[in-house]
Amino acid sequence: MHRILYPAVVALLLLSGCESKNEQPKPATGKVEIQVENVAGSSTLALNTPYTTAAGETFRVTELRYYLSNVQLQRADGSTWAAPDSYYLIDQAQTASQHLELKEVPEGDYTKLLLTIGVDSARNVAGAQTGALDPVHGMFWDWNSGYIFLRLNGTSPQAPGNGGLFYDVAGFRHPYNTIRRVALGLPGGSAATLHVRAEAVPDVHIKANVLKMFDGPNAIRFGQLSSVAGGSGAVKLADNYAAGMFRIDHVHGN
Numbered sequence: 424m425h426r427i428l429y430p431a432v433v434a435l436l437l438l439s440g441c442e443s444k445n446e447q448p449k450p451a452t453g454k455v456e457i458q459v460e461n462v463a464g465s466s467t468l469a470l471n472t473p474y475t476t477a478a479g480e481t482f483r484v485t486e487l488r489y490y491l492s493n494v495q496l497q498r499a500d501g502s503t504w505a506a507p508d509s510y511y512l513i514d515q516a517q518t519a520s521q522h523l524e525l526k527e528v529p530e531g532d533y534t535k536l537l538l539t540i541g542v543d544s545a546r547n548v549a550g551a552q553t554g555a556l557d558p559v560h561g562m563f564w565d566w567n568s569g570y571i572f573l574r575l576n577g578t579s580p581q582a583p584g585n586g587g588l589f590y591d592v593a594g595f596r597h598p599y600n601t602i603r604r605v606a607l608g609l610p611g612g613s614a615a616t617l618h619v620r621a622e623a624v625p626d627v628h629i630k631a632n633v634l635k636m637f638d639g640p641n642a643i644r645f646g647q648l649s650s651v652a653g654g655s656g657a658v659k660l661a662d663n664y665a666a667g668m669f670r671i672d673h674v675h676g677n
Contacts, residue, residue: 453621456625457522457523459522460631478642481581482645489592490539493538495537497535498534512555531619539605540661541661568593575588583649592660593657599654599657599658609671617677631669632667641659641662
């Protein structure tokens with residue numbers, strides 16, 4: 424009996440030893456906090472407050488909401504780490520929505536923050552969603568048209584009729600695809616890095632300048648374009664905000 428059991432026990436011990444040798448230590452990780460501050464020029468954006476565009480037109484914002492998604496951190500060698508299931512709805516009226524947290528980020532040094540303004544085409548047609556993509560938030564048209572990527576409503580004396588501004592930037596199909604991907608560098612130039620460590624949490628402060636929606640590759644005049652619901656007008660606005668609305672202003676705890 425002992426002669427039969429002994430080889431079996433030895434085999435089990437050898438197998439256990441091999442498995443232990445093959446086990447890899449879990450990579451060290453940290454967190455990254457992201458604060459998104461909507462601004463108008465050098466001023467923090469406040470709803471129902473007058474601002475002036477580069478063209479000298481005045482306007483007030485009554486509602487501002489937009490999606491940031493598919494967040495990635497890029498290293499100096501071009502490799503990236505992607506935050507899983509990263510879909511965030513930024514709402515000017517909800518302060519808590521302007522704070523994002525990236526968890527389980529591999530320790531290392533990163534040079535850029537990559538993100539999508541809007542929602543990728545796969546999620547636009549993926550059926551019922553939850554969380555930030557839940558249709559209950561009022562940023563979803565239908566399964567054919569998909570999500571509203573950015574909504575800005577407001578007023579301007581230069582706008583026709585009752586002076587209302589209504590901008591719904593949406594569309595994920597050619598020729599009116601308004602999904603935009605941006606790469607945000609760190610303050611300090613190309614040599615600057617974001618240090619992610621288990622014992623330290625960097626806090627990245629992004630400023631989103633709404634004035635850039637109306638000034639950039641496409642000059643927007645409220646008398647000519649006061650209402651947008653997808654289409655060519657939405658493409659113009661998307662090109663504008665992708666060209667310079669978002670930037671990393673500073674980083675704490677880095």
